Amino acid sequence: MKKVSKRGGFSDRNGIKPENVEIQLHDFDKRTRVQLQNMISKFYSEVYGPDLYYGRPHIQEFIRFVLGTVYSETIDTRRKYDDDPIIEMINDTILNGDYDEVLTLVEALVQYWDSYLKENVGYQYYDEYGNTYLMSSLYEDANIYFEREYVGYRFVDGIIVPISNSYEIETINESLKNGYKPVYDHISKANKLLADREKPDYENSIKESISAVEAICKIITGINGGEATLGNMLKKLESKGVEIHRGLKSAFNILYGYTSDANGIRHAGDIGGPSSTFEEAKFMLIACCAFVNYLTAICAD
Helix, strand or coil, X not given: CCCCCCCCCHHHHCCCCCCCCCCECCCCCHHHHHHHHHHHHHHHHHHHCCCCCCCCHHHHHHHHHHHHHHCCXXXXXXXXXXXXXXXXXXXHHHHHCCHHXXXXXXXXXXXXXXXXXXXXXXXXXXXCCCCEECCCCHHHHHXXXXXXXXECEEEECCEEEECCCHHHHHHHHHHHCCCCHHXXXXXXXXXXXXXXXXXXXXXXXXXXXXXXXXXXXXXHHXXXXXXXXXXXXXXXXXXXXXXXXXXXXXXXXXXXXXXXXXXXXXXXXXXXXXXXXXXXHHHHHHHHHHHHHHHHHHHHC
16 A cells, blocks of 8 residues: 655644655665655646657656666667656656665656746746746756655755755855855855865865855956955055944954965865865855855945
8 A cells, every 4th residue: 555645734733744854965864765756747747738748859868868878878870769768767766766866867857848838938948148047947847856765965056065054045146146246156166166065175065155245346346357355455445434342353354365265274174275175165155145246245235
């Protein structure tokens, strides 16, 4: 007999057979795997609408992407593939694969479909000039599933990253939407370097994070070249009537010193240097995004 498993249902609500509420990082329970599989099935239908016949060019292109790019299987462009074995392959990975394989697969599929919608639905889905989604993006929809199932990861800037809380995600996303491309580029690079679990580069992630602060200061003050140190730019902001709490200013000057002269600093993590850790890089990303958002807000007032 099939077992009922519903979050917030009678059994869960009354603690009779409570559903899992622990953050899942290195393994996913059966319920979560089923929900992720259902999510992918839902996205598949929503992206292609009623035109799900396997012989259509867009479905064949998707199948070849899954086979050739995600699973690294040989493909034959002369042949027409049935979609049933592909769906079974995807479902098998989500239901039985290691957690990292599940996340790699989900990330690849959502990225592919997001690009497909941008190209084929266009402005109704995504405004490329305003760099904004006009409706809920697939990334946002996936994050709802992740949050509901206590998956310890979220999509941020199109890639899956480990998270601690929703505030951190919102802080990063807000800084990515501030409208200044140099700031976006630095934050995006810092996030990708931090999220690369195969070849993480925490040192350069930290440098990209602090570079985002430099970039927003350069934009606001107009200072460039050798004079564009963080200290000088913060003083320039104050001379233009932008009041920054002296403790906050001092804290960022100190952090800037760590990242600018890491080899001269003698402490456990060597922030900004080759011994930097994930925790340090994550802290710098969140802190710098928060400061970017702060400067953007107070200069807009």
